[in-house]
Amino acid sequence: MKYYSTNRQSPKADFRTAALTGQPSDKGLYFPEEIPFLERKMIREIKNISKEEIAWNLLTSYTVGSIPPDVLKNMIDAAFDFDFPLVRVNEDTFSLELFHGPTLAFKDVGARFLSQCFSYFMQHENQKTVILVATSGDTGGAVANAFSNINGVEVVILYPAGKVSEVQEWQLISCGDNVKALRISGNFDDCQRMVKEAFADPLLDEKLSLTSANSINIARWLPQQVYYLDALRQWEFPELPVVSVPCGNLGNIGAGLLAMRSARLDVPFIAACNANKAMYDYLTTGQYYPASTVVTVSNAMDVGAPSNFSRIMEMFPGGSRELKETLSSYTITDAQTIKLIQEEVAGSGYHLDPHGAVAFAALQKHRKGAKQKGIFLETAHPVKFPEVTGGMRGSEEMLPDAIRILKDRKKNFTSLSGNYSDLRDFLLSMEKN
Numbered sequence: 001m002k003y004y005s006t007n008r009q010s011p012k013a014d015f016r017t018a019a020l021t022g023q024p025s026d027k028g029l030y031f032p033e034e035i036p037f038l039e040r041k042m043i044r045e046i047k048n049i050s051k052e053e054i055a056w057n058l059l060t061s062y063t064v065g066s067i068p069p070d071v072l073k074n075m076i077d078a079a080f081d082f083d084f085p086l087v088r089v090n091e092d093t094f095s096l097e098l099f100h101g102p103t104l105a106f107k108d109v110g111a112r113f114l115s116q117c118f119s120y121f122m123q124h125e126n127q128k129t130v131i132l133v134a135t136s137g138d139t140g141g142a143v144a145n146a147f148s149n150i151n152g153v154e155v156v157i158l159y160p161a162g163k164v165s166e167v168q169e170w171q172l173i174s175c176g177d178n179v180k181a182l183r184i185s186g187n188f189d190d191c192q193r194m195v196k197e198a199f200a201d202p203l204l205d206e207k208l209s210l211t212s213a214n215s216i217n218i219a220r221w222l223p224q225q226v227y228y229l230d231a232l233r234q235w236e237f238p239e240l241p242v243v244s245v246p247c248g249n250l251g252n253i254g255a256g257l258l259a260m261r262s263a264r265l266d267v268p269f270i271a272a273c274n275a276n277k278a279m280y281d282y283l284t285t286g287q288y289y290p291a292s293t294v295v296t297v298s299n300a301m302d303v304g305a306p307s308n309f310s311r312i313m314e315m316f317p318g319g320s321r322e323l324k325e326t327l328s329s330y331t332i333t334d335a336q337t338i339k340l341i342q343e344e345v346a347g348s349g350y351h352l353d354p355h356g357a358v359a360f361a362a363l364q365k366h367r368k369g370a371k372q373k374g375i376f377l378e379t380a381h382p383v384k385f386p387e388v389t390g391g392m393r394g395s396e397e398m399l400p401d402a403i404r405i406l407k408d409r410k411k412n413f414t415s416l417s418g419n420y421s422d423l424r425d426f427l428l429s430m431e432k433n
Ligand SMILES: *Cc1c(COP(=O)(O)O)cnc(C)c1O
Pocket: 105, 106, 107, 137, 138, 139, 215, 246, 247, 248, 249, 250, 251, 252, 253, 300, 301, 355, 379, 380
C-alpha cells in the first residue's frame, strides 16, 4: 500500500516511511492510495471473531510490505490489550467505552499501535528519533505512556499551561526519562503552531530526526478504525446504529468513516462539537473556516482548525453536499454538557465524562425525541475530569491506582514561552546531549 499527500506535492510513501516521517514535506496529510474492502463474509459473521481478528483484517492491507504478518499479529496483541465494551445507558442509547487503556483515554489505542510500529522500525537504526507532539489534553498522556522507555525514541510534548486537567498534567510529567514535557504559556493552537514551525525548520531537519505522533500520523490514525467494527460485533439489533463522535482534530470520526467505507456499511455519523465547530459550520454553510480555539469543559475537543478535515475531504470529494448524506453535526454548549452529566448521574446512574457527554447530547439533538438506536463514543474516563464531573466517579477516592500513583511520582517538566525560538533552543540542546 502506498500513501499520497493530500496536498499532492510530496512523493508517495510506503507505510514505514509515512509512519516514521509523520507528515509529508508539503504539509499535507498521508492518505492511502486505495481504501481496501473487507470481505462481506467477515462483516456478516463479525460476531464470531475477536477484536484482534478484526484489527488484523483491517490493518494487513495498510501495512503490507512494511510489516510482516507475524510481526503485525504480535503488535496487535500488544496494542489492543484492553476491551471496548458497549454499555447500555438507556433503551436506545449505548456508550462505546474507549477508556479502559493505561491512561484512561481512547488515544491509548492509536498511541500504543504507533509505539509498536516505531519500536519495530527503529530496531536497526542508529539515530534516535525525536517525536514532537502538541497536546490539548489526552494525546500527550497516551503518547508519553505508550513511548515511555521505548528504545531509540525521545518524546517531546508541548501542552498549554493551565488548560489541561490536573490528572492529565500528572500523566504528562511523570513518565520515563525519554519523555520531556514542555509547559507552554499559550493555548493549544500556540503549541500546534510551534510544532509546525519546528517541522518546517531546516536547521532542526539537519540536526535531528523529528517526527510527529499526533492523530495525523497514519500509524495512529488507522488503528482507530478497529473499535468501530468492534462496536458492531457487540451490536444486537437488526438495524444499524447512528454513531455520535466527540470531535476535536477529526481523527477519530475520520477513522470511523474510513472503517465503514471498508466495511461497505451505510452507518450514519454525528460530528458532535463543542463551541469549536469548524465541521458544524462546514456542513451548514458549505464553507470551511479554520477558527481560533475556544476554551470549553471538554478540553480535548478544543481545536479551532482540525487537521484531519483534509482526509475527510479525500473520502468525500463531492464536498459538503456529499458528506451530508452520511454526516450530521450539532454543537453543544458547556451548560448543556454539564446539565447532561448531572441528569445521567441522577437518572440512569451512568457517569459521563465531558467529551462523551457532548456526543450523547448531540445524539439526543439528532433524534429530536424520535426512537432511533444510537451509540456515542466515551473517549475518556470521567475520573480524569473531577472539576467538571463533580464528585461521584470523579472523586479522589475513586481514582484508579494507575492514576493515584502518579501523584507521588517525581514531576518533570520545563516551562517555555509561546515563542518558537524557545522551542528551537530546547530541541537543539537535546541534540548536544
Ligand atoms: C482527542 C480527544 C477527542 C477528539 O478526538 P479527535 O480525533 O481529535 O477528533 C475527544 N475526546 C477525548 C477525550 C480526546 O482525548
